Amino acid sequence: MTAAHPSAAPKTVRVDLGDRSYDILIGPGLIATAAGEIAGRLKGRRMAVITDAHVAPLYLEPLMASLKATGIEAVSLVLPAGEKTKSFEHLIPVCEAILGARIERNDAVIALGGGVIGDLTGFAAGIVRRGSRFIQIPTSLLAQVDSSVGGKTGINSPHGKNLIGVFHQPDLVLADTDVLDTLSPREFRAGYAEVAKYGLIDKPDFFAWLENNWQAVFAGGDARIEAIAVSCQAKADVVAADERENGRRALLNLGHTFGHALEAATKYDGTRLVHGEGVAIGMVLAHQFSARMNLASPDDATRVEAHLKTVGLPTRMDDVPGDLPPAEKLMDAIAQDKKVKGGKLTFILTRGIGQSFVADDVPANEVLRFLEEKHPK
Ligand SMILES: NC(=O)c1ccc[n+]([C@@H]2O[C@H](COP(=O)([O-])OP(=O)(O)OC[C@H]3O[C@@H](n4cnc5c(N)ncnc54)[C@H](O)[C@@H]3O)[C@@H](O)[C@H]2O)c1
Ligand SMILES: O=C(O)C(=O)C[C@@H](O)[C@H](O)[C@H](O)COP(=O)(O)O
Numbered sequence: 567m568t569a570a571h572p573s574a575a576p577k578t579v580r581v582d583l584g585d586r587s588y589d590i591l592i593g594p595g596l597i598a599t600a601a602g603e604i605a606g607r608l609k610g611r612r613m614a615v616i617t618d619a620h621v622a623p624l625y626l627e628p629l630m631a632s633l634k635a636t637g638i639e640a641v642s643l644v645l646p647a648g649e650k651t652k653s654f655e656h657l658i659p660v661c662e663a664i665l666g667a668r669i670e671r672n673d674a675v676i677a678l679g680g681g682v683i684g685d686l687t688g689f690a691a692g693i694v695r696r697g698s699r700f701i702q703i704p705t706s707l708l709a710q711v712d713s714s715v716g717g718k719t720g721i722n723s724p725h726g727k728n729l730i731g732v733f734h735q736p737d738l739v740l741a742d743t744d745v746l747d748t749l750s751p752r753e754f755r756a757g758y759a760e761v762a763k764y765g766l767i768d769k770p771d772f773f774a775w776l777e778n779n780w781q782a783v784f785a786g787g788d789a790r791i792e793a794i795a796v797s798c799q800a801k802a803d804v805v806a807a808d809e810r811e812n813g814r815r816a817l818l819n820l821g822h823t824f825g826h827a828l829e830a831a832t833k834y835d836g837t838r839l840v841h842g843e844g845v846a847i848g849m850v851l852a853h854q855f856s857a858r859m860n861l862a863s864p865d866d867a868t869r870v871e872a873h874l875k876t877v878g879l880p881t882r883m884d885d886v887p888g889d890l891p892p893a894e895k896l897m898d899a900i901a902q903d904k905k906v907k908g909g910k911l912t913f914i915l916t917r918g919i920g921q922s923f924v925a926d927d928v929p930a931n932e933v934l935r936f937l938e939e940k941h942p943k
């Protein structure tokens with residue numbers, strides 16, 4: 567249960583996208599007051615809430631009670647938890663639940679959960695009636711700092727991560743920071759990888775602040791809220807400048823080309839590797855590969871690895887339990903990356919901490935040799 571904290575006003579970050587702009591509210595107690603925030607912004611009075619089997623017993627009832635008390639009629643659907651739920655198999659019941667509840671375009675679909683529920687539900691909202699209103703109530707750290715913002719939605723394919731989906735922006739994001747207290751330490755750490763990512767992209771001072779304050783962020787309270795707000799502002803700025811990833815937005819993919827290949831290689835098996843862990847390993851690899859290409863000092867890769875290791879994240883391919891396919895197989899997944907243009911690989915590389923850049927035309931043979939070294943058969 568989340569308790570309302572009437573004295574603590576939420577922080578607001580605005581995602582500036584013209585007539586599709588929206589607010590991200592960040593703070594404690596927001597599930598209990600969700601319906602008021604929604605009713606103040608949306609005309610519709612019917613909602614479908616999609617959540618998962620871990621989140622439902624904790625937060626579905628208070629959300630449904632808040633909606634009911636505000637005169638909003640809501641139905642709910644509970645899906646299995648975990649990355650495998652981001653699939654066609656689970657997309658169908660979500661679409662049918664939305665249609666079955668006669669959610670009209672002015673009503674809304676609500677994602678209550680982590681990035682898996684957010685990405686899947688956002689995709690369903692993007693295609694049902696060719697686009698329905700959509701509210702994100704992210705409950706994992708990863709979802710609060712990254713996946714609930716920016717409108718990338720979709721599902722996975724055996725060919726690779728997020729290969730099927732649409733851009734569909736939410737109308738509102740409500741990040742209730744109280745709910746992070748029930749998140750497992752492993753999932754909190756995984757979300758932290760995406761927080762650190764913003765520092766490594768272009769905020770060296772934020773990365774240094776995290777190195778000094780990570781324990782306070784993990785403990786909760788003001789430092790945690792500050793880290794979430796800085797992350798959301800960083801993402802909002804990038805999305806406002808390049809919504810459809812024609813340029814700068816690709817920076818948000820730091821560590822993801824390697825990370826997504828590892829996720830596909832583990833068949834989206836959340837016991838071996840979860841997304842944020844893949845990103846952590848991927849960010850270390852991106853820094854090491856940049857050093858190998860003489861773009862950055864190897865000391866920066868060492869510093870990144872040291873920090874991620876200190877918080878308890880995996881940093882090497884060998885940290886993934888069980889066997890990984892050989893480097894050539896990982897290259898197959900890398901070749902399916904959405905940043906590939908004309909068959910040429912695009913990577914996010916770096917000149918140092920907080921100096922990431924988009925590198926087009928990265929030689930595939932260099933990447934293969936590098937992966938063979940890091941992951942000898
Ligand atoms: N759309 C985007 O921009 C974007 C950005 C980053 C990641 N992603 C995607 O997000 C997904 C990962 O998201 P995630 O890390 O949130 O994974 P997740 O949704 O699987 O959530 C992690 C686990 O925590 C549980 N959980 C969530 N909130 C909880 C809470 N408050 N208390 C207890 N348990 C809770 C979930 O049930 C799940 O078991 C990946 O599919 C990734 O590709 C998308
Ligand atoms: O919002 C973005 O843009 C990102 O790249 C954020 C990433 O953290 C996220 O994992 C995203 O889903 C990856 O995008 P993809 O286009 O490589 O699937």
Ligand SMILES: [Zn+2]
Nearest residue numbers: 760822841845
């Ligand atoms: Zn990510």
